[in-house]
Amino acid sequence: MRPFKNILVIRTDRLGEFLLTTPAFVAIKKAFPQARLVAAVDPYLRELANRIDCLNEVITFSNRKHSLGEILHFASSLRKRRFDLCVIFNPSAELHLAAFLAGIPVRVGYRRKMGFLLNRTIEDRKYLEEKHEVEYNLDLLKPLAIAAADTSLSLNVGRDAADIERKFSLDAGDNIVTIHPWTSDPLKQWPVRRFFQLAKSLSIYPGVRVVMVGRAEETLRSDELFLGHAKNAIDLCGKTSLVELAAILKRSRVLVSGDSGPVHLAASLGTKTIVLFRNDIPGKRPKRWGPWGEGHTVIAKQDLADISVEEVFGKVKEVLSI
The missing domain is CATH 3.40.50.2000 (Glycogen Phosphorylase B;)
Structure with a gap:
């Protein structure tokens, strides 16, 4: 060579x-x-x-x-x-x-x-x-003729974490649960209102801080569905750069999302994910696109409507030990 x-x-x-x-x-x-x-x-x-x-x-x-x-x-x-x-x-x-x-x-x-x-x-x-x-x-x-000994994802955003805590008033002791409800493909979308029901259920637990994230185009939908409906929660849709989003995910205990880019961003940072997949769409199944690494949870069903808020809530509680 x-x-x-x-x-x-x-x-x-x-x-x-x-x-x-x-x-x-x-x-x-x-x-x-x-x-x-x-x-x-x-x-x-x-x-x-x-x-x-x-x-x-x-x-x-x-x-x-x-x-x-x-x-x-x-x-x-x-x-x-x-x-x-x-x-x-x-x-x-x-x-x-x-x-x-x-x-x-x-x-x-x-x-x-x-x-x-x-x-x-x-x-x-x-x-x-x-x-x-x-x-x-x-x-x-x-x-x-290159073989990889290390196949882990890696991303260095350590220097951004302190700035994020100050900018968005995040307490160092918070158990942050980040929720990304959105997807560019309607076929991969868990009903958005269920994400907000999940946020509301989680936000009542002491020490748990729910952070909603998404791109700028989701801001109006987020405002309509989310603002004022969950205590001890913060809506950051459209308010972060990619690096800031990465720093938030680095600080999070877990990310809950459908099949989306932020799932792989969280996995790159060593943050656990709970990901909701359809398992019947060729080219979009979790075997190829699921979170890479250890400690992640995939809930996969033919119809995303069959995944209940209670099922996802239970998985988050397991991660947080609450």
């Missing part, structure tokens, strides 16, 4: 997919410890990606369709950096073309979406759901 000196890893899709690639980033850095490791990510993820210790630099390429001119500009910027290895984790004709035009000597990726522009490829078998997404990402390193 040649001693690569300047390596580019690309994962430009969503939060969860990106985080589940971090063990592969670590494996590459351990295989080539003297190399400079640069990640190309969606701009939304840049600040968070800078908290991954094995990365030397983070650059951006948006997760959208690009014009030919934009692709050529990106390829030109990569050529100037003189990368000698590129690993593309989310197959894309645009990314494959950019890496080829950049003249990167070794280009690793999947044998699809103009995969002929790459020169180290494997078949994309993710649709079969035979293993977890973390394991599929590590499989992509086989053409480089």
Whole structure:
């Protein structure tokens, strides 16, 4: 294996997919410890990606369709950096073309979406759901003869925790239960009102602080359903950056959520999760997309409406020992 000196890893899709690639980033850095490791990510993820210790630099390429001119500009910027290895984790004709035009000597990726522009490829078998997404990402390193000894997720937000406590008036002694009720896919949505019923039930326990989180677009729905309905609770929907959300999850005892990016963010920080899944949707089952690591709870049923508030409440009480 040649001693690569300047390596580019690309994962430009969503939060969860990106985080589940971090063990592969670590494996590459351990295989080539003297190399400079640069990640190309969606701009939304840049600040968070800078908290991954094995990365030397983070650059951006948006997760959208690009014009030919934009692709050529990106390829030109990569050529100037003189990368000698590129690993593309989310197959894309645009990314494959950019890496080829950049003249990167070794280009690793999947044998699809103009995969002929790459020169180290494997078949994309993710649709079969035979293993977890973390394991599929590590499989992509086989053409480089890299095997990972450590497959844990890792993210460094320790320095942000104290700032979060001050900004949002969180007590160091609080047992924080963070709830993320939202999903971009209606098929994966546990009834939102049940999340709020859960928050109300939890908030009556002394020492328990319920924190509701979500993106800005969920603020109005959260205000309507949540404000004033749960004591000792705080609604932070639309009020945090990704790094601030990470710091809140780091401080939490547990996250309750449907299948979503914050689940993998919490798992990256060592925070326990309780995740509600449908187990009948091809491509979206917990075997591939469940929380990675130990200490997590998955409740999976064919119909999410069959998951009761009482069942989820019982799992949270087990984590909190209340």
